[in-house]
Amino acid sequence: MKPFPSDEPNRRILVIDDNRAIHEDIRKILLGDVNESPDLLADEALLFDEQQEESATFEISSAYQGQEGLALLERSIEEGHPFAMAFVDVRMPPGWDEVETIEHLWKAYPSLQVVVCTAYSDYSWAEIRRRLGNSDSLLILKKPFDNIEVTQLAWALTRKWEVSRQASARMEDLDRIVGERTEELRKVDAAFRAIFEASPIGIALADMEAHCLGVNQACEQITGLGKEQLIGKDPVELGWIESEAALHRLVANCRSFGCVNALEISYRNLALEARTALLWLPEDINHEPHILLFFLDITDRKKMEEDLKQARLGAESAAKAKSDFLANISHEIRTPLNGVLGLSASVRNRSFPENSAPVLLGETLAKILDDVLDFTKIECGKLELEAVPFSLRESLDWGVELFRARAREKHLGLSLRIDPDVPEYVVGDATRIRQVLANLTSNAIKFTEQGEIEICVSVAAAGESEDKHRIQVIVRDTGIGVPADKLDKLFRSFSQVDTSTTRRFGGSGLGLAICQRLVKMMGGSIEVESVENEGSVFTFDFLAGVATGGAPLRVPATAPPLAQLRILVADDNPVNQVVAQRMLQRLGCQVDVVDDGSAAVRQVTESSYDLVLLDMQMPGIDGVEAARLIRTGAPSVASLPIIAVTASATLADREACLAAGMDDYLAKPLSFRALEQALGRWGNRAKPAPADRNEVAIFKETAESPADAAVR
Numbered sequence: 226m227k228p229f230p231s232d233e234p235n236r237r238i239l240v241i242d243d244n245r246a247i248h249e250d251i252r253k254i255l256l257g258d259v260n261e262s263p264d265l266l267a268d269e270a271l272l273f274d275e276q277q278e279e280s281a282t283f284e285i286s287s288a289y290q291g292q293e294g295l296a297l298l299e300r301s302i303e304e305g306h307p308f309a310m311a312f313v314d315v316r317m318p319p320g321w322d323e324v325e326t327i328e329h330l331w332k333a334y335p336s337l338q339v340v341v342c343t344a345y346s347d348y349s350w351a352e353i354r355r356r357l358g359n360s361d362s363l364l365i366l367k368k369p370f371d372n373i374e375v376t377q378l379a380w381a382l383t384r385k386w387e388v389s390r391q392a393s394a395r396m397e398d399l400d401r402i403v404g405e406r407t408e409e410l411r412k413v414d415a416a417f418r419a420i421f422e423a424s425p426i427g428i429a430l431a432d433m434e435a436h437c438l439g440v441n442q443a444c445e446q447i448t449g450l451g452k453e454q455l456i457g458k459d460p461v462e463l464g465w466i467e468s469e470a471a472l473h474r475l476v477a478n479c480r481s482f483g484c485v486n487a488l489e490i491s492y493r494n495l496a497l498e499a500r501t502a503l504l505w506l507p508e509d510i511n512h513e514p515h516i517l518l519f520f521l522d523i524t525d526r527k528k529m530e531e532d533l534k535q536a537r538l539g540a541e542s543a544a545k546a547k548s549d550f551l552a553n554i555s556h557e558i559r560t561p562l563n564g565v566l567g568l569s570a571s572v573r574n575r576s577f578p579e580n581s582a583p584v585l586l587g588e589t590l591a592k593i594l595d596d597v598l599d600f601t602k603i604e605c606g607k608l609e610l611e612a613v614p615f616s617l618r619e620s621l622d623w624g625v626e627l628f629r630a631r632a633r634e635k636h637l638g639l640s641l642r643i644d645p646d647v648p649e650y651v652v653g654d655a656t657r658i659r660q661v662l663a664n665l666t667s668n669a670i671k672f673t674e675q676g677e678i679e680i681c682v683s684v685a686a687a688g689e690s691e692d693k694h695r696i697q698v699i700v701r702d703t704g705i706g707v708p709a710d711k712l713d714k715l716f717r718s719f720s721q722v723d724t725s726t727t728r729r730f731g732g733s734g735l736g737l738a739i740c741q742r743l744v745k746m747m748g749g750s751i752e753v754e755s756v757e758n759e760g761s762v763f764t765f766d767f768l769a770g771v772a773t774g775g776a777p778l779r780v781p782a783t784a785p786p787l788a789q790l791r792i793l794v795a796d797d798n799p800v801n802q803v804v805a806q807r808m809l810q811r812l813g814c815q816v817d818v819v820d821d822g823s824a825a826v827r828q829v830t831e832s833s834y835d836l837v838l839l840d841m842q843m844p845g846i847d848g849v850e851a852a853r854l855i856r857t858g859a860p861s862v863a864s865l866p867i868i869a870v871t872a873s874a875t876l877a878d879r880e881a882c883l884a885a886g887m888d889d890y891l892a893k894p895l896s897f898r899a900l901e902q903a904l905g906r907w908g909n910r911a912k913p914a915p916a917d918r919n920e921v922a923i924f925k926e927t928a929e930s931p932a933d934a935a936v937r
Contacts, residue, residue: 235309236283241294242314248287255283291321309386315343338382344368435459614772615655624662638677652770664736669702676703697766707755716741788813795825796840822846826854841871849885856886866907
């Protein structure tokens, strides 16, 4: 069957009557002069809100028996041009009467509008309705009929057929749309169900009282309960929430804020006992008053986090233990080392001018200790750089002159060239800059047998920053060089190029690693180029601040006279007592010695002294406590200058000394020059302000010659 366009008018009428005169009458009425009924056309246009169709005409087909009419109707349906209405006579002998004819017509085409034409009927209206039903597609036209009545029926019923057809088409469209949407929803629902069941996160649907309505497989696995055990229960009954009050607060928050995010809860799994989970509660699923629970077990993650926390605490504890161990080792070694260096220098100066072996061995041991301590402080992030004005040229000269004698001993050339544009004064940490340069220069001399060591200093990037200079230092030697495949070992901690047990050169393997980290802390980098048996070139740069206000303050070159100073030394080690006493006597000082803190407090109370040297670690009352007691004494005693002398070479120890009221700090092994400078600062009772920290002998103050028992 061909479809009939729903937007085209249908004026096709089927007349079924055994009286040919009826056919002629209807044709004459409907196909005569249509314009004879202008009022009717106008009324229809007004009624249906349409433009009046001036040329619309009816198309009429005739059948003289019911069977013939049915055949015409079926053919019209097949051709896609069905009849809109039919006039059917009541009596059509022989054959079907009007009721039988209408039954067959509606069976073939239910949308057909039917008008029964009769003068009288063999059936009552009640009988017709019983057999045909109460249909709005059936009307009765009494014979003889009026022309206007026939015309009105024809126009009205064909128009009704069109409206019904359009409504039917719209219904079909709606049915199609509903069907498509239903199919989409079915697919979405199927996808949701698949995701719901496949999700590794436990999901449960609950009503607004938190009673479980449905769960997925993951929820069953997480809880160890089946659906029949979960559905209908609330979190309190399941042991997820501790109390009804807590559940009510949870639901209230969900209602007030629309959700609850990542609430950590404890619950029990039948097989795994106590567990921990995160709970999410979004509300209002598809505008329905429901709660969707997302349930993620985080027990393993919590355990991992706890394990990591314990591991971190263990690592921190190990790091602290390592730091404490190194500090103790430093103290225990520096204490006898102070005696070794002091006595060796004294013996050499008096009796053995050519015998410097004890001093050199002591210096080597001291350098290894300092490297280990520096490395430990850098690893722990406790090394702090200073930012004070200093003379860059003097510091560089000092760092090179320190090795001039050693270079002469090996018949090596040692030169320092500083470009004119290098600033005289900068702001930074002079000690660390000298340390890096001294390490590179020392290595260059150590690994060079003939030739020279050249040091060049320049401004690497002038104008890089308005308040910063980038200084570049190049240390070039003609030594043994480093194989290309071993260059990567140079800056590794505790690593050396030659790892054999019979290696020619000693060292801790920390020097270059420390230099690299110090340079990085100063905003620079360090690189190396080397050719085996030809030499090496080390290049490093660092950022230094611009010094303002002229040259930095320094300790006056003319220190007050040290002779006749009366000094009290408190140290529990007999060897260190002798070393300190001899150094002070060389400076012309009068010296008294005690071996514990309580004796020192008692001695300064009973006698008059110009200065006290206090060891920090002594039996009974240590140096820190002794300093506190002295500061709380009589005014003449409380103002007494106190200098700490200790083998504990850490920043925390220095700060503890200063906090206790001490004025200065000297690290063991004790340097003669450092001691002399400290006495120059504090030997008079006027107590001058402390000098620049670069001028105070702490941690790494290096003497001019081995005779001074240098720390570095």
